[in-house]
Amino acid sequence: MPDNASLFPGKHFISTVLSALETKTAMSSALVRQYLMRAAMAGVIIGVMYTVNFAVVAAFQEVDDSLYQVGKIVGALFFGWALVFIYYSKSELLTSNMMIVSIGLYHRRTSVVKGLRILGLCFLGNILGGLLVAALLRFSTLTSGAAGDLMVSATDHKVAYLTEGVTGWTDLLIRAVLCNFMINLAMLLVYNGLIKDDLTRCLVMVVAVFVFAFTGLEHSVANTVLFLVVGLQGGLDVGLAAGNVGIALLGNLVGGGLLIGLYYAYLNDDSHYPAESTTST
Helix, strand or coil: CCCHHHHCCCHHHHHHHHHHHHHHHHHHHHCHHHHHHHHHHHHHHHHHHHHHHHHHHHHHHHHCHHHHHHHHHHHHHHHHHHHHHHHHCCCCCHHHHHHHHHHHHHCCCCCHHHHHHHHHHHHHHHHHHHHHHHHHHHCCCCCCCHHHHHHHHHHHHHHHHHHCCHHHHHHHHHHHHHHHHHHHHHHHHHHCCCCCCHHHHHHHHHHHHHHHHHHCCCCHHHHHHHHHHHHHHCCCCHHHHHHHHHHHHHHHHHHHHHHHHHHHHHHCCCCCHHHHHHHHC
């Protein structure tokens, strides 16, 4: 008879996530200001690195239009380091917390109210951090050239999903599901204890973000920060932007909370196994 470690190899992952959940629950209850500051730093990191992504693409395009796709590859690789910086700076990102809260709910280590408080405060902090970056960029020339034009073009593309009816909404939803599936698949590999060195952890996170950035998947926090940057420059349809973020949030919750969080929580739940094996013998 195989032992539990063979049948449920993700137990270390689950215990690591539940330990992280305890910290997040305590901070969101008793250290709200500090929790918001951690979340705000994640928003700042995304804002800065997303801007770098567009700046890199613009630099390649200015050399020659035929290099646009090369620029997208390089820019997405740079943006991939945003998740690395967030992880190692102990910042708080909404999309990875969706997975953590879902696992906590499955194992009854948190309540719906506490889980929503974690996610709500985290998203608020992410927005505040993104708003700070947007304000700094508003009073600089960093987005006054080709990089800024690309950001506006990306914004127009993202809000266009809302004007295409059900087809566009479905496309946006699927892109959001796959986006957070990739992000939390990376966090699964980072948390499961099998990767021992920091370099491999970094590569896993960079590749996951590269996939979503290069293929045009939809990340609710990154979209929110982009909309803030472009909105402060003028010319943003707030209603369409809010609709994009709303659908992206739902898709991200499915991709990270259900397809990774609940999926692996159930897959590694050994609570009924001993009773069943005893009965069968």
